[in-house]
Amino acid sequence: MSLSANEKTALFETLRRNDGAHFKLDQDQIIKQYTQLLYAANSIQWGLIALFLLLGLMAAPLAFDNSINQKLNIFWLLGVLLGAHFVSLGLWVLSFFAGQHRHSYLRTTMTAGLKRGAKWMQIPNIIVEAFIQIRFANTCGKWFLSRLMHSMWGAYLIGGLVSALFFLLTHQVHFIWETTLLTEQSFATLTQFFSIVPAALGLTVPTLQDISQSRLDQAAQPEAMRRMWAVWVLGCVLIYGVFIRLALAGLSHLYWLTTTRKRIKTVISDINRQTIHHTTIIDPDTLTKENDEPSNTPLKRVTHLPLNETYYLFEWTKPIPLALAATRYSDTINSAHDQQQYLRSSEPSNMIIDSTVSPDRGSLRFLKQANTTCQTYYMIGSPFQKDWQTALLKEGVLANNILELVE
Amino acid sequence: MAISLLIVGHANTGKTSLIRTLMRDQQFGAIDNRSGTTRHVERIDLIIDKKPILHLIDTPGFEDSIGLWQTRKYEAQAHESGHNWLSYAANAPELTLHFEQEQKILKQLSNCDIILYVIDLRYGPLGKYLDEIDILTCANKPIVPILNFCHVQPNYAREWQQCLAERQLHAHVRFDTVAFFFSDERKLYQTLQSLMPDHYDQLNNLIKRREFDAEQRLKKAQHALMHMLVNSATYQLPCRSAKPQPSDIQQFEDHIRSLEQHFVAHCLDIYTFQTSDVVLRGLAINGSQWQQDIFDADTLKNWGIQTTTVAATGAAIGASIDILSAGLTLGTATTLGALIGASWQTGQSFKSSIINKLRNRAILATGSATLITLLYRGAELINHLHHRGHATQQAFTIEDAKPPTKEEIARYSQLFKKLAQRTEWNQEDTSQELPNHSLIKQLQEEIIRLNDRD
Numbered sequence: 001m002s003l004s005a006n007e008k009t010a011l012f013e014t015l016r017r018n019d020g021a022h023f024k025l026d027q028d029q030i031i032k033q034y035t036q037l038l039y040a041a042n043s044i045q046w047g048l049i050a051l052f053l054l055l056g057l058m059a060a061p062l063a064f065d066n067s068i069n070q071k072l073n074i075f076w077l078l079g080v081l082l083g084a085h086f087v088s089l090g091l092w093v094l095s096f097f098a099g100q101h102r103h104s105y106l107r108t109t110m111t112a113g114l115k116r117g118a119k120w121m122q123i124p125n126i127i128v129e130a131f132i133q134i135r136f137a138n139t140c141g142k143w144f145l146s147r148l149m150h151s152m153w154g155a156y157l158i159g160g161l162v163s164a165l166f167f168l169l170t171h172q173v174h175f176i177w178e179t180t181l182l183t184e185q186s187f188a189t190l191t192q193f194f195s196i197v198p199a200a201l202g203l204t205v206p207t208l209q210d211i212s213q214s215r216l217d218q219a220a221q222p223e224a225m226r227r228m229w230a231v232w233v234l235g236c237v238l239i240y241g242v243f244i245r246l247a248l249a250g251l252s253h254l255y256w257l258t259t260t261r262k263r264i265k266t267v268i269s270d271i272n273r274q275t276i277h278h279t280t281i282i283d284p285d286t287l288t289k290e291n292d293e294p295s296n297t298p299l300k301r302v303t304h305l306p307l308n309e310t311y312y313l314f315e316w317t318k319p320i321p322l323a324l325a326a327t328r329y330s331d332t333i334n335s336a337h338d339q340q341q342y343l344r345s346s347e348p349s350n351m352i353i354d355s356t357v358s359p360d361r362g363s364l365r366f367l368k369q370a371n372t373t374c375q376t377y378y379m380i381g382s383p384f385q386k387d388w389q390t391a392l393l394k395e396g397v398l399a400n401n402i403l404e405l406v407e
Numbered sequence: 408m409a410i411s412l413l414i415v416g417h418a419n420t421g422k423t424s425l426i427r428t429l430m431r432d433q434q435f436g437a438i439d440n441r442s443g444t445t446r447h448v449e450r451i452d453l454i455i456d457k458k459p460i461l462h463l464i465d466t467p468g469f470e471d472s473i474g475l476w477q478t479r480k481y482e483a484q485a486h487e488s489g490h491n492w493l494s495y496a497a498n499a500p501e502l503t504l505h506f507e508q509e510q511k512i513l514k515q516l517s518n519c520d521i522i523l524y525v526i527d528l529r530y531g532p533l534g535k536y537l538d539e540i541d542i543l544t545c546a547n548k549p550i551v552p553i554l555n556f557c558h559v560q561p562n563y564a565r566e567w568q569q570c571l572a573e574r575q576l577h578a579h580v581r582f583d584t585v586a587f588f589f590s591d592e593r594k595l596y597q598t599l600q601s602l603m604p605d606h607y608d609q610l611n612n613l614i615k616r617r618e619f620d621a622e623q624r625l626k627k628a629q630h631a632l633m634h635m636l637v638n639s640a641t642y643q644l645p646c647r648s649a650k651p652q653p654s655d656i657q658q659f660e661d662h663i664r665s666l667e668q669h670f671v672a673h674c675l676d677i678y679t680f681q682t683s684d685v686v687l688r689g690l691a692i693n694g695s696q697w698q699q700d701i702f703d704a705d706t707l708k709n710w711g712i713q714t715t716t717v718a719a720t721g722a723a724i725g726a727s728i729d730i731l732s733a734g735l736t737l738g739t740a741t742t743l744g745a746l747i748g749a750s751w752q753t754g755q756s757f758k759s760s761i762i763n764k765l766r767n768r769a770i771l772a773t774g775s776a777t778l779i780t781l782l783y784r785g786a787e788l789i790n791h792l793h794h795r796g797h798a799t800q801q802a803f804t805i806e807d808a809k810p811p812t813k814e815e816i817a818r819y820s821q822l823f824k825k826l827a828q829r830t831e832w833n834q835e836d837t838s839q840e841l842p843n844h845s846l847i848k849q850l851q852e853e854i855i856r857l858n859d860r861d
Binding site for chain 2: 137138276277278279280281282283284285286315317318334335336337338339357358360361362363365366
């Protein structure tokens with residue numbers, strides 16, 4: 001049994017959706033186990049159909065056993081062969097149009113049975129879940145169950161028809177009818193009603209005279225009448241039983257095929273509709289990043305600044321720190337122009353650095369140049385204090401000249 | 408043909424984060440608070456319906472734009488046009504020693520359609536940032552400033568907007584790679600539309616697709632929450648005695664917690680986040696002994712509807728049994744089977760309580776308080792994930808959500824009380840559709856209301 005390419009794609013996509021990144025099974029293994037499950041499910045269906053065929057083969061002879069002196073009640077026989085079928089059909093129609101078929105007990109039982117069977121076959125539960133979702137969930141499941149039910153009943157009726165045919169080929173029976181409550185007229189009307197479709201299909205159907213002559217208390221039937229009743233009974237079973245069930249089974253199969261294919265296509269079109277992305281490195285990093293060991297020396301903390309010194313705020317856009325209020329605060333160094341101006345000055349000064357921002361190459365280049373005139377570097381803020389300390393030490397700043405200013 | 412967007416900016420302003428958020432891909436690139444995390448140029452192609460729509464090019468950050476811009480004033484370059492200087496600076500071997508990282512950016516300038524310049528609004532406009540813009544201007548390509556971290560307060564949005572306006576950059580886009588809103592992303596694409604009118608339809612399709620994807624993610628997450636709540640509300644655990652033992656309670660609580668954990672994992676998968684992105688704290692389970700509310704008119708009415716449904720399956724079961732025993736009784740027995748089937752479903756909810764009552768055993772079920780908590784936590788998680796940028800590094804903690812009002816509690820309690828009667832709706836397979844029932848619709852409306860409110 002081979003899977004279509006679409007079903008394979010839908011299977012992998014369903015597994016991916018259900019289990020996300022955790023799903024790690026080998027693809028060939030998945031297909032093998034899924035196919036095994038499919039084979040097992042099909043075998044169970046065929047097994048059930050065969051069982052119902054067998055039951056049908058057994059049911060008709062049991063009904064014929066009821067005949068007394070080779071006299072067979074026509075409507076009793078029809079009732080046995082078609083009664084249960086009509087009741088079941090009526091209930092199926094009701095449940096089908098009630099729209100809640102999907103929550104039926106049968107479905108739950110079948111799903112549970114499938115899971116138990118898969119466990120016995122050592123097939124992972126995720127594959128069973130995917131199988132159910134692709135072939136059995138929602139509308140697919142509704143038509144799947146309808147097909148199975150009609151096929152089973154179809155098989156049962158075919159079995160009954162075949163065994164009835166065989167019985168009538170090998171036995172001579174008189175077809176009679178009897179009633180206590182109904183009138184002869186009612187019986188005739190009922191029989192003629194059942195005869196409409198067989199007559200339209202060209203079968204010989206009983207006339208009013210035939211019906212009248214077949215009453216229990218009438219004389220023995222001629223051979224032609226017996227044959228006519230036998231054909232009529234078999235025709236009724238064929239038309240009202242077998243044909244209806246096979247037609248519904250076929251219809252359900254078509255709908256199941258359509259909905260399953262639609263479901264598979266939906267999964268596939270979802271894949272195609274997906275928004276995906278690919279990445280490519282187009283200019284790789286060729287330099288090895290230097291990971292400098294961070295300095296372990298804790299910075300000396302100060303809360304006040306010496307008053308008679310000059311201070312610059314380096315790359316500073318925040319409000320001016322309170323600690324600078326009483327000092328000779330000069331200016332900010334926020335641009336290339338500020339940097340040039342600072343470097344042109346030879347006056348000793350101090351630098352206040354915002355250490356909530358990570359140091360970058362440009363800042364460090366300037367601070368290295370400024371080191372000739374800058375006496376002390378004060379750090380404000382903690383996230384990148386160690387990075388600044390390490391970088392400044394690397395640029396030749398003395399450890400004692402780096403302090404933490406606590407506000 | 409795909410539009411090529413070059414993502415540039417100072418080091419550590421969130422260029423990689425922007426791409427992660429736009430692509431909903433947490434795995435793209437590397438993110439760190441320190442400068443110089445991205446040291447290579449990487450292109451990410453956004454493909455929709457098998458067609459490439461966007462090329463996003465991630466670049467290393469500028470670190471020394473002041474130094475680089477000063478080379479413009481070299482005697483040999485002083486009289487060259489900006490474009491010529493850019494060609495020189497991108498390839499000059501003498502600049503590689505100090506500006507290798509910047510050269511990687513400059514080399515890409517000629518290949519892109521639009522430059523997205525990422526600005527970290529938490530910091531004011533320093534000279535080095537403005538020099539970066541001056542350098543980029545030399546490429547003669549449209550520049551769209553992306554104002555990142557726009558939801559952080561206080562920020563320097565006004566100062567930046569003024570600086571950008573002075574440089575004739577009026578069309579900027581506000582964005583936040585941590586607190587993500589789809590409207591920001593839409594604004595970005597709309598800005599691109601205005602800059603590239605030839606690609607208007609292509610970008611329009613992209614906007615529609617992104618909107619559709621966002622809606623689908625929300626719907627899927629809400630559906631998962633509904634499943635979790637229905638399964639929690641309809642779960643019953645028969646105890647081993649009339650009084651629940653600690654082991655029974657533990658088993659019950661573990662089951663409810665596992666349902667919530669499964670829901671969280673599902674939501675993370677829908678929104679393509681990692682397990683580490685959410686911290687799930689223990690839920691205080693309010694397990695209560697369960698009592699059938701047989702007097703609830705709505706419950707009984709709906710059981711009446713169910714009777715019709717199950718009758719057919721009962722007939723199938725009856726047929727298979729009766730045919731084996733006696734063919735002559737087939738019709739009667741099948742009808743009887745249908746009747747048994749009908750009462751099966753009707754009595755399903757009662758069955759376990761009656762049997763356990765006779766056996767003097769308690770049944771555990773989830774109390775309304777727990778279910779309301781699950782509802783609130785679930786809705787809050789969905790709301791968070793819906794607006795969580797894929798660059799966010801801080802884990803979201805699901806704590807007990809803000810308390811509902813008295814009216815809401817009454818409404819939710821009533822809803823969950825009715826749901827609890829529907830034990831037949833308890834299903835392991837969350838891919839199955841929930842019943843088309845007024846209670847489910849009501850639950851859905853409550854979830855949507857909570858998400859809309861947030």
